[in-house]
Amino acid sequence: MFKKILIASLSVLVVAGGIAGLSAFEAHVINVTAKIENALEVSSEEIDFGTVFPQEYLAEPLTIRLSDSFMAEERVDDVDYIIRQKPKCGWTIMKGTVLIGDTRTGEVLIDENGEPYVSCEPEPQEPPVVPAEYPQQEVPVWGELPSLCQYISKTPDMAPEPGNDTAMPSFHQPYKVIGDSPNYELVWNDTYGRLSKLEGDTADEWLIDLAVPCFGDYCAQDWEEWVKSINEAAEPSMYTQPIANEHKIFGCDLWVEVGAISRVVNLENKDANWDIIPGDGIEGKVSYNKRGSSFKGVVVAQGLKSNSQYQLTINGPGGGGVGVGSTNDLIAGSACDAGNQYCGGWWTGSQPIVCQLGGSAGWEGFYVFDLISCSGTATKAVTDSMGNLYYEFDVGLRAGAYSGVKFLIKESFSPWQGVMFETEPLDFVIE
């Protein structure tokens, strides 16, 4: 009996060990990675403007906001997004005047002559049933609906003042082709929006307006004047519709595409042992983009001296690598690119060394990135009369992966005492 139990136990052990071992081996050898992208596309509900008449102007609301789950996440702050207009495909009957069944977003492609065209391929396999109120001999036709995109405007809510979203008036081209043969490229005419917890902007209330075009030669005398009153840059003759499209169903898909996301790190005053000093009222947050062409973000802090300048500094990891391409090297090099006086370079632990190629073990790259000029000590970051600081930054840094970055708020005069430090290191990628 004992022998049987022993054999059974050993068998289970061997099988479990084998599975675990082979799993690890397969994961290592196969090397297929899967990861969730930090991107999201939202298609809005059908905004039905109904039957409209030439030169009518109609508006519908669209709310884009941070989700409850994003609001609950403490380590992320803001998202940047675009609103993009894409062509719409659908089934129509009665010469395109009645839309039935499902619709789909069309794909914009470029032909060999550099001309854009819309593809609705592949056609859905099953056409929808013609509703009973229409002649049953009608055959549903699949294809692109006449475009409404150029007539749709996006008006932002201008909050918080003076507004951090862009506007797009009606009478514009939703996309264009640039470049020369054969390297044509499609460029979308997007509208940009931003949401941020730190900036108190957690919801954008957009107004989606439709300026209805006129058809053929049946435009009112004030057509040109009306178009110019909505979009001064528009050429009115480009936005009349052929008479053949009168009474047809027009369409456009609005897509909200979220790309950039930023992370939040707390800033605190610390004592000589590098422990946070609790309850002193000196605290803040830095929100920064995890990936981008520059180091971009916002610093919000309180408990500082009123109406005072402060230096904002990033340092590489102490004891980290100093070789070419290391975080310390990238920071020191970026500071050197900006100037060679006080902006930054290498911190040896006791003194700064500006613009020296390569550092020694134990040194940290540092960059004071809010100086008005690298030949002076005056800074752009200034507190208000209550000692609060709000500062948006957009700093050009050398391309590379930055990890273990320190973030410091320092006084702007000798000995440049640090008053606030990151509670955890920053990590980001500059493309």
Next chain:
Amino acid sequence: MSKVKIVLIIIAALIVFVLAIQVINASKYKMVVNVVEGENVAGVNVTTERLDFGDLSRNNGAKRFVSLKNEGRISTYIMVWKFGELSELVNIDRNFFTLEPRLEEETKISFEVNIPPSAETRKYEGRVWVFRIPLLWTIF
């Protein structure tokens, strides 16, 4: 025990063994969407811990993406399983395909949720498993 029986048991054990390895190595993600009141409301969340479609009002839709890259030497068969309450509302644009090795570009699978007019205003959850099955014979 007959020899046939022993062979069948070994084959069954091997199948279980291989399946267990694939389940362990599959990428497993949680999916969630929060249906909210209102018209044309989209609350966004693009954190990457899970397939979070954010807050959506009825009739709205959202897409999230999982990118795949094969940096090994073996072609890999990709199979996506979705289950749970939310899975009925989620469409996957690519499933059951072979991921060739060393392609420069990542392959993206989109997960699109569409909130029907009949949806209740509450949170819907589901799960996704992405299986990556090596096609061992392609190594030669």
